[in-house]
Amino acid sequence: MIESADIREWRTHTVIDSEGRKIGSLEAVYVDTRTDEPAMATVLMGMPTRHRLVFVPLAGAVVGPDYVRVAYPKAAVKDAPSMGTDDVLPAEDEKSVFAHYDLPYQPGPSGERQLARR
Template identity: 60%
Template sequence: MFPAENLRDWRGHKVIDPDDDKIGELEAVYVDTGTDEPAFITVRVGFIGRHRLAFVPLAGATVKPDAVRVRYAKKLIGDAPAIDLDGELAAAEEPRVFAHYGLPYIPGAGGERRLARR
């Protein structure tokens, strides 16, 4: 996986799906609080005046010269849990983000959050 600091350099660059369809622009990197490794990104999606930030797992993602390619289809990402451009992910919503992609959600031993924006 890529170091979080390297991924932050990609903020504003396009994110594409496995078929090279543009999904949107990379907005932020979220790390797994248990490992401090990048786990999700938010991608700016939507139409003019109706943008939102969709959560996308980084597992299996690759970097191309001009884009970050994720392993999930544009349609699945379009239906993913999202936040407003100036919003924050509520702790209660974290399990839904993982479930949308069929990923297990296991909170920290003390019930702490799994994702933190970096």
């Protein structure tokens, strides 16, 4: 498992896909609010004048000296739900991120968010 104490050091690391293709730069890590374990990352993608943040799960990710290798192909990450670089993921949009990757979405018992940015 990835050590959650190290997640602040991952910021700006290159994110590569399961085949070693560059996806973008790691912008932030989101933890599962029930376990406090890293669950998703946002990756800065796009052209210099059209950056956007896309979500990718961290399950199966491997952290190297200057990269984070995710277990998903670049095409799947590229098509994932995204947001602007100055935006915040609305709580009602969390479910679509999980659905894109065919992952179960489990908000808290009172509807609390499943993801929290670290």
